[in-house]
Amino acid sequence: xxxxxxxxxxxxxxxxxxxxxxxxxxxxxxxxxxxxxxxxxxxxxxxxxxxxxxxxxxxxxxxxxxxxxxxxxxxxxxxx
Numbered sequence: 001x002x003x004x005x006x007x008x009x010x011x012x013x014x015x016x017x018x019x020x021x022x023x024x025x026x027x028x029x030x031x032x033x034x035x036x037x038x039x040x041x042x043x044x045x046x047x048x049x050x051x052x053x054x055x056x057x058x059x060x061x062x063x064x065x066x067x068x069x070x071x072x073x074x075x076x077x078x079x080x
Contacts, residue, residue: 002052004061006080007044015047015080017065019058023049048079 003023007016007030016038020026027046033039052058064070074080 002055002058004050004052004058004065005046006048006065006074007038008047009038009041010043010045011041014041016041016044017062019052019055019062021055 002019002021004019005017005023005026007018007027008014009016016030018026023046027044029035030038030044031042033042038044050058050061052061065074071080
């Protein structure tokens with residue numbers, strides 16, 4: 001299985017959207033500073049996870065989260 005996920009920075013309260021095969025391992029990478037784009041916003045906590053059948057679907061969902069329509073969807077569903 002693959003996952004679309006949203007992390008919340010405990011430092012600035014902002015969100016990070018991603019996709020992965022292992023959410024727990026990915027969170028460890030984010031929190032250990034191994035991800036350049038989130039290194040300065042650590043620590044993170046898992047805020048939301050969706051399960052998908054394959055990598056492509058998980059990545060498509062990540063891209064949706066990052067879009068204007070995705071932002072509206074996440075707000076309407078009170079996910080963020």
